[in-house]
Amino acid sequence: MTDPRQATTAPLTPVLTRRWSSPRSWSIDTYLQLDGYQALRTALAANPDQLIELMKASGLRGRGGAGFPTGLKWSFLPLNDGKPHYLVINADEGEPGTCKDIPLMMADPHSLIEGCIITSYAIRAKFCAIYVRGEALHALRRLTAAVNEAKAKGFLGKNILGTGYDLEIVIHAGAGAYICGEETALLDSLEGRRGQPRLKPPFPAVAGLYAAPTVVNNVETICSVPPIVLGGADWYRSMGPEKSPGPKIYSLSGHVTRPGQYEAPMGTTLRQLLEMAGGMKDGIPLKFFTPGGSSTPIFTPEQIDVPLDFDSVAAAGSMLGTTALMCFNETVSVPWAVWKWLEFYKHESCGKCTPCREGTGWLVSILRRVVSGQGVMADLDVLTDAASNIAGRSFCALGDAAATPVLSSFKYFRQDFEDLITGKTPPIIVAADLVGAH
Structure with a gap:
């Protein structure tokens, strides 16, 4: 060694x-x-x-x-x-x-x-x-x-x-x-x-x-x-950029050929990490990814060359977080991914403050309607309004984490939500699957 x-x-x-x-x-x-x-x-x-x-x-x-x-x-x-x-x-x-x-x-x-x-x-x-x-x-x-x-x-x-x-x-x-x-x-x-x-x-x-x-x-x-x-x-x-030096363990998961832990100098890009990991699995192109876990605003392939350090990621509109790079290919529905993340945050809310306790429940309920094809266009405005009112107003960062997937996905993929509502995209789940869901 x-x-x-x-x-x-x-x-x-x-x-x-x-x-x-x-x-x-x-x-x-x-x-x-x-x-x-x-x-x-x-x-x-x-x-x-x-x-x-x-x-x-x-x-x-x-x-x-x-x-x-x-x-x-x-x-x-x-x-x-x-x-x-x-x-x-x-x-x-x-x-x-x-x-x-x-x-x-x-x-x-x-x-x-x-x-x-x-x-x-x-x-x-x-x-x-x-x-x-x-x-x-x-x-x-x-x-x-x-x-x-x-x-x-x-x-x-x-x-x-x-x-x-x-x-x-x-x-x-x-x-x-x-x-x-x-x-x-x-x-x-x-x-x-x-x-x-x-x-x-x-x-x-x-x-x-x-x-x-x-x-x-x-x-x-x-x-x-x-x-x-x-x-x-x-x-x-000597490793990494001046304001974020040192090595970093990057966690690659999702649709990559070789998911796992990749140590590299801070500031390494996703493009470079994907080269180490053998690229996207089965050659299906990247659709979106998280730079630091589900609580960080999502990125699209346009940000694949953003240096993954604290300041560069922040300047690009997200957060480095824990460098948990979940990579999703073009077969993945963004509304489905956001719904799954919100189910997690709703379940994990400690219930101490109202914005997080009540807000995560409302976000999940509305997203369920949307992914099951039962949503209306007004639901998207309610989602935006609710997420905006949770962010920055909860007792700790869990509320911000829950609001982030909604707000960042609307920034890049609002059309995917609208297509589910208009029927252009078939429902991801059927209404019967929602019976007894919590």
Whole structure:
């Protein structure tokens, strides 16, 4: 395996996925053979503030969807406030189309554990919780085994590597609620309460887990920390654009020849990723795709050459999100896809706020009528109005996520909805299929 510090010699040299193909890549023995825990030794010899400045200099931005500068987030925690500091890892991965964090935890759990230890040391935390989606049973087992292995080798627990630094890591299984991907709902769930978003401010950096200063980061973000400590900020910035540097795991799914995880520098285009994945399946042309999961505005083939980094995707009218690239060919009905997505958001709404609780139900009801051929033209105006009133008015981003497929699909494919209403396109589902639907 190529040393990650030499990755500048080849743009596609793996960094985050470099151990995935190694025999028993999840074991600590394999991890130690491939630079495992070397970054930790380097980090523990430094001052915590130096690590925070290193993350700022590297330009690492959160890989959970928001793209917030990681080092800046770490620096928000107040110093000398007399409260314990906590690190919480958001491994609740539930966004439709997103499937990068579970493979990371399965194939290379120690990269996450090492990243957690370094991050905890940097933010002066002595307790870290990794909140894993409950259905990801195998990932939970891998992480639990990795924690036990790390403790046995002296990388975790009391007096880590003789430095006097103590850290406990707990692996916590969620109960499969999409809403717990929202960081404050995740914190409520960790505390034993129903997972519902909190009012912000205060933000977790001030009052997070148990009302103490807390950093919440995504799995891929924390897995990026050890390579940065080993390779340095300049090496990390050598990959990707200036404002969104580093490697990224892109999740390709849908009608592609070889769906899966593709690591490439930030700013890689869908055209380039499709070349790696063998192109569109069966040669049927691309009709539309999501750049970052179903909660991001859809793109058409016109955006196939948009660099997939935070700023370029935003400038093109969408969001990079979790880089979950769901690719749909010309056989797919856009109204059908939007209806399916809305069924998901309606089901996963926590019900705390009216716009999301009631609005998602109305959107689903109207979309069912449209896809069953029972809609009228006025339904499209009601859909637009309802989605516009949900967006920006819900308690958390779930409402925005539900409104996005409707509004973005109307931008490019309103005619597809009109054709279903006028009968030019036959119904996607028959009315009988709707009996008892919920």
